[in-house]
Amino acid sequence: MTAHVDVIDLISRLKAAEEAFVLATVVRTVSVTAAKAGAKAVIRADGTIAAGWIGGGCARGAVLKAAREALADGVARLVSVQPENLLAELGVSPGESREGVRFAKNMCPSEGTMDIFIEPVLPQPSLVILGASPVAMALASQARPLGFHVTLAAPAEDRPSTPDADRVIDGFAVDGLQEARRFVVVSTQGRGDKAALTAALGIAADTHAFVGSRRKMTALRQTLAAEGADPLALARVKAPAGLDLGAITPEEIALSILAEIVQARRRGQREGGG
Template identity: 75%
Template sequence: MGVHVEVMDLVAEMKAAEQAFVLATVVRTVSVTAAKAGAKAIIRPDGTIVAGWIGGGCARGAVLKAAREALSDGEPRMVSVQPENLLAELGIRPGDSRDGVRFASNMCPSKGTMDIFVEPMLPHPSLVILGASPVALSLAAQARQLGYHVTLAAPASDLVATPDANVVIDGFDPGRLNDSRRFVVVSTQGKGDEAALKQALAINAAYHAFVGSKRKMSALRDKLTAAGLDAAAIDRVKAPAGLDLGAITPEEIAMSILAEITIERRRGQRAANSVARS
């Protein structure tokens, strides 16, 4: 019981720290197995088991493979490790999947069966907003409602209201960011555009956007390339940010940006989920 409590305490700490990991739980055992139902382990993306235990080498390889896949697509998995004779009776080969269960062979002398639920724990997607404009503040508030971890970076003197963000930074350097997918939006409205864009381009992200006209972005591009920044990276910045919804108010513009980010965030996921469920 104490081990389970320690594992779950670490789960809470790692989730709060926005770290990616897998929680593997033994849900059923048959015959002799090293671990019993209820055993848990925390697995990092590099395959390291940092807490808990779910048995030895009999299940480790299959669980680690499932953990890597779960962290990649965000979907939980059930792994059933069984002796080869039982798999043969079911007409299943190691590596096959049936009814949502991935089967693996137990080559250990114990010849027991162990079912393990592999659950990915992924950090919230990260939205980094550079600037303190009305669009920036509205974007932060709306993104929080959609489950984003929001970092807003802007000079404190530019803020006219307290942002609804997980992290607020004084200046344009957002500091250390979590390891989730990142989306970056510059919404400075003329206050530090060039400095904010320089910082935005230094962030590895799936999406970069600038709240401003194409003409303004073109002028900034000239300044940034003259300063030695990569022209190809600058050209990947979406300007103006957001879908063309005819938005006028800061709230509407923020909504259009989140709609565009959602398209990028969910790209390929609906098709993958449909295949997985068919």
């Protein structure tokens, strides 16, 4: 019971700290196994088991490998650790996956079977918006209900007094961002385009996008490249931002941008999750 309480307490603390981790839960055992169904363990991103227990070395290697993969792609998986003879009866090899189950060999003398559910718990994805245009405001308000942690960076005189964002920064100097999947959108629309785009290039992110025409982005690329900006980083900025939905209003444009971000965020997860 104490170990279980420690697990629950640590989960709460890691979630509050926006730290990625894996919750491993034993969901089924057959024959003799060290851990029983219901046993849990918290695995941090560095591979350490920070709380709880799910058995010894019989399952540890397979569980830690699955935990690393789950943190990388955000997809839960089921690991079944079985003795070699049972794997042979099923016609599977150690490391093989079938119908959503990853099989691993139990090397322990007990020769029991243990199924462990590997659940990644990731921080909220981060959306960083530079600018205070109508599209930027619509983007912030639409993103939060979708589970994004929204950071809005713009000069105070350009933005509303109470923008709908988790964090508001005066100007374009963005720092102290949480460790999470990150998406950056520049939506200045004529008010500080160059300064905001320069700041955006310094933010590590999965995607960078610019709300504006291809012609404007081409001109900005040329200007910034001439001033020493990385041409490859500039080339990776998507412009115009968003999927081509035929959007016209700021709210529709914001929707098209979020649709593109969700597409990038979820790419591979539906296939990986079955």
